[in-house]
Amino acid sequence: MRNFRGLTLILFFALVGLLISACGGTTTTRTPPKTSTTATTAAATPDWSMKGFSTVVGSMDLTQGQASTVTAGPYTFQVPVGAFTVPVKFEVLSQNPAIWSGKVPTGVKPVLAFALKVTNRNTGQLIGTFDNKIMMIATDPALTAQSMYYNISPGGAVTANTLGLQAKAGGLDHPITGAIFAWVLTTPTGAARINTTTTGTSTSGGYGSGY
Numbered sequence: 001m002r003n004f005r006g007l008t009l010i011l012f013f014a015l016v017g018l019l020i021s022a023c024g025g026t027t028t029t030r031t032p033p034k035t036s037t038t039a040t041t042a043a044a045t046p047d048w049s050m051k052g053f054s055t056v057v058g059s060m061d062l063t064q065g066q067a068s069t070v071t072a073g074p075y076t077f078q079v080p081v082g083a084f085t086v087p088v089k090f091e092v093l094s095q096n097p098a099i100w101s102g103k104v105p106t107g108v109k110p111v112l113a114f115a116l117k118v119t120n121r122n123t124g125q126l127i128g129t130f131d132n133k134i135m136m137i138a139t140d141p142a143l144t145a146q147s148m149y150y151n152i153s154p155g156g157a158v159t160a161n162t163l164g165l166q167a168k169a170g171g172l173d174h175p176i177t178g179a180i181f182a183w184v185l186t187t188p189t190g191a192a193r194i195n196t197t198t199t200g201t202s203t204s205g206g207y208g209s210g211y
Contacts, residue, residue, distance in 0.1 A: 044128060044180075045126040045127065045128030045179060045180065046154040046179075046180070047117065047126060048093050048115035048116070048117055048179070048182050049091075049093055049117055051115075051154065051182070052095050052099070053093035053094060053095045053113075053114070053115040053182060054093070054095070055093060055094045055095065056091055056092070056093055057072045057073035057075070057092050057093070057094045057114075058070060058071065058072020058073060058075070058091070058092040059072075059089065059090065059091045059092070060089075060090050061087065061088070061089055061090075061121065062079060062083075062084060062087065062088050062089075062090050063087055064084050064085050064086050064087055064088075065081060065082060065084075065085070066081065067079060067080055067081045070090055070092065072092035073092070073094065074112060074138055074139050074140050075092055075112075075114060075136060075137070075138055075139075076136075076137040076139075077090070077092070077134050077135070077136055077137075077176075078134065078135040078137070079134050080132050080133070080134070080135075081132070082131055082132040083130050083131055083132040083133075083134055084118075084127070084130065084131060085131055086120050086121070086122055086123075086127075087120075087121040087122065088118050088119060088120060088121060088127060089117075089118070089119040089121055090116070090118055091116065091117040091118070091119075092114060092116060093114060093115045093116070093117055093182075094112075094113065094114050094115075095113045095114070095115070095182075096113070097110035097111055097112055097113040097184060097185075098110060099113065100113055100150075100152070100158065100184045103156070103158045104150060104158060104184065104186050105160075107188060107189055107190070108148060108186040108187065108188050108189060109186060109187060109189050110184050110185070110186050111140055111142045111143060111147070111185050111186060111187050112138055112140060112184070112185040113152075113182070113183070113184045113185075114182065114183055115152075115179070115181075115182035115183070116176070116179040117179065118130075118179050126179070127178075127179065128178050128179055128180050129177065129178040129180070130176070130177055130178050130179075133175040133176065133177050134175065134176045134177075135173060135174075135175055135176075136173065136174050136175070136176050137171065137172075137173050138171065138172045138173075138174075138185055139170060139171050140170065140171075140185075141170055142187050143167065143168075143169070143170055143171055143172050143185065143187055144167070144168075144169055144187050144188065145167050145168050145169060146167065146187070146188045147167045147172050147185060147186060147187045147188075148160060148162070148165075148167075148185070148186045149161050149162070149165050149167075149172060149174045149183060149184075149185055149186075150183060150184045150185075150186065151181040151182075151183060152181055152182040152183060152184060153181060154180075158184065161174070161183075163175075172185055
């Protein structure tokens with residue numbers, strides 16, 4: 001008799017459960033976890049020190065919101081107010097430019113090859129995009145008015161970037177808006193020349209667009 005009553009109770013509760021489900025009982029939907037934008041950005045920013053740009057030619061700790069000048073070997077970086085909203089470690093990395101001889105166009109040769117590694121000193125994460133453009137000034141006797149500036153992608157593709165370019169004998173200026181690319185500067189060997197001393201839209205000392 002007791003077994004019969006127990007079985008009856010089990011059937012009763014099972015029936016009640018089915019009725020609640022049929023009437024649209026309460027269900028719980030899990031909210032997918034939020035993706036950290038900062039983490040995604042950091043993951044997408046290449047660490048150029050792990051991509052062949054292993055020589056540190058200059059390093060400086062920068063305070064957020066202040067203008068600074070970073071000098072590293074043949075490079076000077078004019079950091080304007082607002083370039084960074086957090087304190088950063090600003091590293092200038094270099095590589096033997098001859099490595100890019102087979103990837104730049106025929107008629108030019110690499111003179112300088114460099115990259116930036118900018119690290120948030122609060123979190124240790126890499127920063128890929130700057131909040132204000134930085135002016136890069138390169139000085140080398142091999143640079144001429146026909147020198148060019150090329151972006152190097154994380155995959156190794158080389159693309160000319162003339163936006164904001166200022167080239168003259170012994171020097172080249174170009175604005176930089178982030179550390180997603182590395183760069184190679186070239187000079188003509190005689191076959192390829194650009195018959196102008198200025199390309200892009202910036203003026204000397206100003207900030208053009210592009211990386």
